[in-house]
Amino acid sequence: MKPYIFLPNKIESDWYLAPELACWLKDWLANIEEAIEHGSISSSECVQGLLSELLLYGEARYDWLSVERELLRDDAEYPMAYSKQYGRKLYKFDKQWRQMPVYAIYNSFWLNSYYGEVQVDKYQELIYNLIQPNGWIYNREVSNTQLRTRMKSELFMSFAMGIEILCATTLSESLKHHLEASIASRALTEYISAEYFRYQALQRLELLYQFPEGIGQLLYRCEAYEGYNDFCVSNKIDDYMGTKKRTWHDFVIPTPLISGMAQELGQICKEEERQYVEAKMKDYAEHLRANPMKISAFTMRDIDVPFGPGITPLEVIASAMIVNKYTK
Amino acid sequence: MSLLGKIRLEKFLQDKHGIVTGQVVTDGKYRSYRNEYTYTRLEDNILQIQLASGYGDVLLIPSEIPLTEALVAFFGLYSGDGSKGTEDRQHIGVIKPSISFSQKEPNLVKFAVMQFQALFSHNISFHFSLGEDSAFFMAGEGLALLETYYGGSLPAVPKLHIVKPNLNEKDKQYLKEHRPVEGTNEEHLAFYYYFKSAMEEILTKQKIKELTDSNVVLTTQDKVSASLRRPFKKGARKPGGSSRSDEIYLKGLNGMGELFLKILHEIEQSISSDEQISAFGLIEWNTKPSCLGRELDIEDFFTCNPYGVINQERPEFTHHGIELTGKWPRSGKRIKLKKKISLDPLFCYVSGLYLAEGSTPKACLFSMFDARPEGLSLGFTSTENESIALLLRALHKLFEKDECLSTWKVKVGSQYFPELVVIGLKHGVPMLRSGESGDGKMRTMEISLAIKAWALEVAPCLTYYADKYSHVEPTGAGVARIDISASSALCRWFFPILMYAVFGELYSVPVWGKE
Numbered sequence: 090m091k092p093y094i095f096l097p098n099k100i101e102s103d104w105y106l107a108p109e110l111a112c113w114l115k116d117w118l119a120n121i122e123e124a125i126e127h128g129s130i131s132s133s134e135c136v137q138g139l140l141s142e143l144l145l146y147g148e149a150r151y152d153w154l155s156v157e158r159e160l161l162r163d164d165a166e167y168p169m170a171y172s173k174q175y176g177r178k179l180y181k182f183d184k185q186w187r188q189m190p191v192y193a194i195y196n197s198f199w200l201n202s203y204y205g206e207v208q209v210d211k212y213q214e215l216i217y218n219l220i221q222p223n224g225w226i227y228n229r230e231v232s233n234t235q236l237r238t239r240m241k242s243e244l245f246m247s248f249a250m251g252i253e254i255l256c257a258t259t260l261s262e263s264l265k266h267h268l269e270a271s272i273a274s275r276a277l278t279e280y281i282s283a284e285y286f287r288y289q290a291l292q293r294l295e296l297l298y299q300f301p302e303g304i305g306q307l308l309y310r311c312e313a314y315e316g317y318n319d320f321c322v323s324n325k326i327d328d329y330m331g332t333k334k335r336t337w338h339d340f341v342i343p344t345p346l347i348s349g350m351a352q353e354l355g356q357i358c359k360e361e362e363r364q365y366v367e368a369k370m371k372d373y374a375e376h377l378r379a380n381p382m383k384i385s386a387f388t389m390r391d392i393d394v395p396f397g398p399g400i401t402p403l404e405v406i407a408s409a410m411i412v413n414k415y416t417k
Numbered sequence: 418m419s420l421l422g423k424i425r426l427e428k429f430l431q432d433k434h435g436i437v438t439g440q441v442v443t444d445g446k447y448r449s450y451r452n453e454y455t456y457t458r459l460e461d462n463i464l465q466i467q468l469a470s471g472y473g474d475v476l477l478i479p480s481e482i483p484l485t486e487a488l489v490a491f492f493g494l495y496s497g498d499g500s501k502g503t504e505d506r507q508h509i510g511v512i513k514p515s516i517s518f519s520q521k522e523p524n525l526v527k528f529a530v531m532q533f534q535a536l537f538s539h540n541i542s543f544h545f546s547l548g549e550d551s552a553f554f555m556a557g558e559g560l561a562l563l564e565t566y567y568g569g570s571l572p573a574v575p576k577l578h579i580v581k582p583n584l585n586e587k588d589k590q591y592l593k594e595h596r597p598v599e600g601t602n603e604e605h606l607a608f609y610y611y612f613k614s615a616m617e618e619i620l621t622k623q624k625i626k627e628l629t630d631s632n633v634v635l636t637t638q639d640k641v642s643a644s645l646r647r648p649f650k651k652g653a654r655k656p657g658g659s660s661r662s663d664e665i666y667l668k669g670l671n672g673m674g675e676l677f678l679k680i681l682h683e684i685e686q687s688i689s690s691d692e693q694i695s696a697f698g699l700i701e702w703n704t705k706p707s708c709l710g711r712e713l714d715i716e717d718f719f720t721c722n723p724y725g726v727i728n729q730e731r732p733e734f735t736h737h738g739i740e741l742t743g744k745w746p747r748s749g750k751r752i753k754l755k756k757k758i759s760l761d762p763l764f765c766y767v768s769g770l771y772l773a774e775g776s777t778p779k780a781c782l783f784s785m786f787d788a789r790p791e792g793l794s795l796g797f798t799s800t801e802n803e804s805i806a807l808l809l810r811a812l813h814k815l816f817e818k819d820e821c822l823s824t825w826k827v828k829v830g831s832q833y834f835p836e837l838v839v840i841g842l843k844h845g846v847p848m849l850r851s852g853e854s855g856d857g858k859m860r861t862m863e864i865s866l867a868i869k870a871w872a873l874e875v876a877p878c879l880t881y882y883a884d885k886y887s888h889v890e891p892t893g894a895g896v897a898r899i900d901i902s903a904s905s906a907l908c909r910w911f912f913p914i915l916m917y918a919v920f921g922e923l924y925s926v927p928v929w930g931k932e
Contacts, residue, residue, distance in 0.1 A: 132845075142775075170846075190849055233851070235853050235855070282838070282839075282842055326834060338446055344843065346842060387840070397837075403845050405841060
């Protein structure tokens, strides 16, 4: 069983978890279970529910497989990102909740794999059908945004997820070459998450030598206080017009999830860069251990209201991963 | 002219020892402003005001200025389209307010000029400026204008090193940038410098024509100019694309920005809190603002008033007990209406604000009385609770509360897409969008739902309408802002009254500029 793709390592049952975070996670799970009673669940919540229980109890207690099969499939048994009821959380989202992005396929694949009940060929067929002529893997019916302005992390994430499913059995040489050409034609991005998913894809394809130059410098640029942010705020560039953004009023935040990705990428840096990343991760681990709830949210300039969440289940798990790896 | 209240300049300056200070929130940043004034009372209740430092212009202005419907509407308009100042690079978080105004629609430009003159009398002159991306002149209408200027065909553009031997820092930065357009940055920059003066001349003539067509009388002190930006630098994404911006700068008011901003804030604050005297005493309404203003009988207005028509047609009304409903010809929807509405400071201010910030095409609002309006819609975008709350309150004066808003969303500019991506990653999802360029609906529900919590905290006035939240729309540039819209069926009722509130006392009939 491979680790969930967002996380570099498997969750171990003996990991230390700060009581405050355990409490937060249990509350979150209780809310999710309540929502499931009303038929409301997303594919990402379903996987995070399972991961949360693995962290809290070392085993799955809720029947997440049934949830996935009963609420997150359409009539043709295709995996969906949202249950019908979840789709009602947004006004007039109409039938848009009925969508099958690559991550929904991957989540279903990973969850069923966990329970040992996966039909690999079925998932592979879905992915084959989503390989675009340009070699990238995404569902145009969900998002037809052109390649140039697609979010880089989405592009590489969907690619890496697709590759993991395809690599569950032997990949044909011709397809491997086709995929290799796509990923080898994209220079280093300015985003840690995109490079992390690139790394995941190349690792599974056994093509790590195709990783572009400059990852150590990117990690350096993305440092944020004790940890790492996904991007370097002063390097924000308009994808369309190539112009630099005026960013002097914007803030960065360190996040355990991105820092975990940075730590993994540190493994393929030059030795001195790797050691630098490791030293920084040790500091961040100490910080997270001392301040477990200090997982920040963005703010929109001076408006003192969180722009999106700080703590989420994935952040809690990533935090636990870092703390257990680097502190005693 | 119905007088709603007054601006008590002398009393305010006296009470506050000439110190004018406050805070603004612009683009999500808190910024303060402060200046110190001295004043002398001259004959006929005229004040002579100037900065205590001795710098800046000397302003002669009445010690009390009457607040008319039009002037209140003008402050609403300025709140949306006016400059709040620029940040002082030496003192971060401090702005130096300047009085200028962005507007292209000729009738609104004329209205703004009239109100500036009413407020500041003869102290001022105007500088009208038109800005444009020089890519506009590379194809289509702009190219045709440039060709006409050169007598039919353009001369060949020499190489950049000939046109501009010495490049400045901005040029060097421009050359480093990557753009997905045909041609090289060097060619584009050469085009810019080679045709710069011709392009400026064409646009200046165009602006002068627009001003005279709308009966703005230019004096010898007034100035009209045009400025060109480097191609594709802002807005224009292809040759021939436009990114026009029109500004009105005021001359003769140097140093008066803080005072002007304070008047604006005191008007908005007192309307928002419905208080007769504003928080720092600068504004005094004749009575509580909500009890002021001419009262319109809705049925009378849409039956008799020259402003109560659309495409020269009038609606029909039905009475059901105490309820009044109305229906426009060919419209499928009968709308429940309040029987009376007062043109109080709230309605006047919101009318101006909507003219500045509303999504309805401005030209449509001026032409709808005689011509068939196309694509009428009611939408409004703001980063601030105050503005949204005021609009909702104004709409509620005319419609049922549930009718005032049909849906709302959050628009996020491309500068904050990386943040949206991380918010998605925290939930284990990527950021997926509809639309080929990505300027469409967010398809990832988790991100939209995460931002809903932010929006409701920033704009608590939307709590009543929380279940009408639809999605995040990644689009354009700039900070996250809240976009609300109401049923288009409301437009035909709201817009004529809005136009009457702003222009009714200036033009007895909605035939612009002919009175």
